[in-house]
Amino acid sequence: MANSVVLASWMVLGLVMATSTTQVEAARAFFVFGDSLVDNGNNNYLATTARADSPPYGIDTPSRRPTGRFSNGKNIPDFISDALGSEPTLPYFSPELRGDRLLVGANFASAGIGILNDTGIQFINIIRMFRQLQYFEEYQTRLADLVGYDEAQRIVSDALVLITVGGNDFVNNYFLVPFSARSRQFNLPDYVRYLISEYRKILMRLHDLGARRVLVTGTGPLGCVPAELALRSLSGQCDPVLQRAAALYNPQLVEMINELNNEYGANIFIAANTQQQTNDFVSNPGAYGFTTSKIACCGQGPYNGLGLCTVLSNLCSNRDEYAFWDPFHPSERANGIIVDMILSGSTNYMSPMNLSTLLALDSNTRT
């Protein structure tokens, strides 16, 4: 009797293990590039001030501990991993990223970086875009050592890629200080054109490295984040100069992506209109169940928008009521809403299609 119970539980265990292995194989890999909106903790391993590795960051995770994500809980990549049925991506620098964990994908993002190398120079040691792409190449060699060259290529071309970069090229470069080097070099429309032409090279490099499904997010409403309200707004209105920057940048990004897709003759790049998405809950927070989209949950000064979020900051008690967790970054709940729009939003939000449509399309062509 006792023996058969043991046997039965071993069989259950075997079944669970078999199922979980197939799941690892079935879920597509996920690669993440960009800045603090999508960094899962790479900066914890670097000598930089751009880190989210101390409380109260991570206060709403199961462990209630900071992870390096700029959120009270999950960030945008985490919700996308959920939708793919995968574990969250590990930071590329994590020592746990080896063996079978490589099959899940990897997160190369680094808080503070921009499209341009000179963005975020004050953070000193951060992984700039060209370096993230070099690490992606290095990752592919490690993956090929594990599963063979052909299988590694297949995993990469079937993978979903997310890239979120560009906001820092405005707030941590052009507009960082009055009369910044870039603002003396370019007027705003010319700067935006320059950014888009450099971003295009980054996307083409991703394609060269084998990426075939790349979700590209625009910037949010830059002038409406609590940090900018605190610095630039007397009346609580979004800063018009930064709003103009976002309004110039986002449509040109979509246009560039459409051009690239035409050149490649395939829908390699999917544009997510994060500005529209975030605008929706910034202009009408109540419709999304937020009590405020102006005041950060964690921070100090007007709108809790000044300085860093630390143990000494004001901290709200109900994070779900705040669209912004800290002066720059959405709360976990806002991140979930953004990913819902990426998954099932209309063509106002997603071009040329939403992520659910894309995933369904790919699973049809692969079977």
Ligand SMILES: *[C@@H]1O[C@H](CO)[C@@H](O)[C@H](O)[C@H]1NC(C)=O
């Ligand atoms: C950034 O720096 C790298 C390495 O020096 C260089 O290869 C790359 O072209 C630079 N990118 C831009 C946009 O200047």
Ligand SMILES: *[C@@H]1O[C@H](CO)[C@@H](O)[C@H](O)[C@H]1NC(C)=O
């Ligand atoms: C987006 O995704 C949903 C499925 O979640 C689908 O029903 C809807 O039609 C899609 N919208 C567009 C415009 O493709």
